[in-house]
Amino acid sequence: MPRRRISFWYRFAAVLVKPPLVVLIKRDWRGMENIPAEGGFITAVNHNSHADPFAYGHFQYNTGRVPRFLAKSGLFKKGFVGAAMRGTGQIPVYRESSDALSAYRAAIDAVERGECVAFYPEATLTRDPDMWPMTGKTGAARVALETRCPVIPVAQWGANLLLPPYAKKPDILPRKTHQVLAGPPVDLARFYDKEMTPELLKEATEVIMAAITAQLELIRGEKAPATPFDPRQVRIEQRRRSLTQVEREARELTADAEHEKERGK
Known part of the structure; x- marks a missing residue:
């Protein structure tokens, strides 16, 4: 594959990051021909x-097509990290502000x-108990349908074994293998020339997430759950249970108060 400028x-970031990655993890990278x-x-x-942004960034850097990640705006503000984020052309995400669409x-x-x-459609670390991809946000689908550009589904596995989600220390030994599989472009043609409604974006996003999950199934050699983990539905269910508990406790308190009132007559 020809390398672009x-x-x-x-290049400076690669000089700093690649040596420790080479030491810490082995690589099993496939599908570069689809980039x-x-x-x-x-x-x-x-x-x-x-x-995994570092491990995946290493994979993509080696294809010659370096990625521009969407990252929290706070990372761009100060010091060396901010200078590196700006210098490498990463894209700041301003949440809950007038710049949210930028x-x-x-x-x-x-x-x-x-x-x-490069999009992480889940927008955060997966909450799925078995580490399968969750439901996705619609940003990648929006950009894809607006530009009609190729969308390459990429699955990765192994960085999570080196540094599990929310772990404070890496698990260095034995040496882990970072597996990456980039698939062929996702076919989104059926969504073109249609009004970009929330329903259409949700459906296109589901197609993208299904393609990512299919690549991860090939890496892991097992089937993902039929229904992706949906953190929003989990939160709704938790709130419903919480409200039910509150209502039950309120009914018990009311019953106790009425009982005490009857006893006092």
């Missing part, structure tokens, strides 16, 4: 460890300039 900051050699595109990647616009601009934008 890579900026100083990206477009030219033109703008999206990679849609599962997220299961705070270490990441979406920046992603479209990057794709239209022929760059790669």
